[in-house]
Amino acid sequence: MGIEFRGITKKYPDGTVAVDDLNLTIEDGTITVLVGPSGCGKTTSLRMINRMVEPTSGSILLEGEDIRDSDAALLRRGIGYVIQHAGLFPHRTVLSNIATVPLLSGWDKNKAKKRAAELLEVVGLPAEVGKRYPAQLSGGQQQRVGVARALAADSPVLLMDEPFSAVDPVVREGLQDELLRLQSQLGKTIVFVTHDIDEAVRLGDRVAVLRVGGKLAQYGTPAEVLRQ
Numbered sequence: 694m695g696i697e698f699r700g701i702t703k704k705y706p707d708g709t710v711a712v713d714d715l716n717l718t719i720e721d722g723t724i725t726v727l728v729g730p731s732g733c734g735k736t737t738s739l740r741m742i743n744r745m746v747e748p749t750s751g752s753i754l755l756e757g758e759d760i761r762d763s764d765a766a767l768l769r770r771g772i773g774y775v776i777q778h779a780g781l782f783p784h785r786t787v788l789s790n791i792a793t794v795p796l797l798s799g800w801d802k803n804k805a806k807k808r809a810a811e812l813l814e815v816v817g818l819p820a821e822v823g824k825r826y827p828a829q830l831s832g833g834q835q836q837r838v839g840v841a842r843a844l845a846a847d848s849p850v851l852l853m854d855e856p857f858s859a860v861d862p863v864v865r866e867g868l869q870d871e872l873l874r875l876q877s878q879l880g881k882t883i884v885f886v887t888h889d890i891d892e893a894v895r896l897g898d899r900v901a902v903l904r905v906g907g908k909l910a911q912y913g914t915p916a917e918v919l920r921q
């Protein structure tokens with residue numbers, strides 16, 4: 694699913710302009726990385742795609758449809774979302790965490806648990822991890838569970854906000870490789886936020902560089918962006 698930002702501005706109530714007249718087309722089936730220094734509007738841009746943040750002006754089209762025409766809660770349920778500290782529910786097992794969205798969507802318990810077990814394997818975790826609680830996992834394992842939970846939405850769009858920034862560099866490289874491997878099978882439209890240009894270049898089919906003040910500074914393939 695392609696995503697189009699048309700003249701998007703976000704001004705928070707305190708007057709901060711986080712995103713300033715952003716025009717950006719995120720092509721279907723690409724990993725598009727939003728990169729730039731802290732405070733340049735990456736997270737705000739990402740959260741406008743699933744309506745966790747509403748723009749002040751402009752519109753966002755998902756596969757040509759204005760997202761304001763869809764119910765915000767349904768839209769969110771249909772878009773996978775991964776954040777820095779996985780955001781897992783601490784009092785639920787790993788399997789139950791992964792099964793959250795299928796259960797919300799009305800799947801019966803057994804079918805949801807079975808799907809969750811499959812996804813655990815997809816993200817490279819052994820079956821016994823499914824019975825544990827998030828606090829019993831390493832940071833890298835938690836991020837894998839976060840990815841599995843987001844994949845459970847089975848949506849064409851996946852939003853990832855610094856998903857690998859809090860793990861050590863060796864684990865991070867493993868997670869990056871895994872994401873590239875997964876994406877070569879899944880072909881989703883992934884919007885990936887990071888402040889790390891090396892990560893952007895490694896993962897991105899397209900890279901959008903933002904600068905503080907919320908303006909788009911550069912957009913292109915990693916090679917094009919590095920050349921400028």
Ligand code: ADP
Binds near residue numbers: 707736
């Ligand atoms: P990034 O993800 O690139 O670090 P953000 O989108 O989080 O950037 O923030 C962009 C700007 O908007 C920053 O100046 C930040 O302080 C500000 N900001 C973010 N969220 C809020 C909020 N809820 N209220 C006011 N200002 C905010």
Ligand code: ADP
Binds near residue numbers: 743773776
């Ligand atoms: P943070 O301050 O850590 O960036 P927020 O305060 O915005 O996060 O809260 C986000 C929390 O809500 C996360 O723990 C996240 O797991 C959960 N959340 C919100 N929207 C979604 C969604 N669409 N899918 C999954 N989890 C969500």
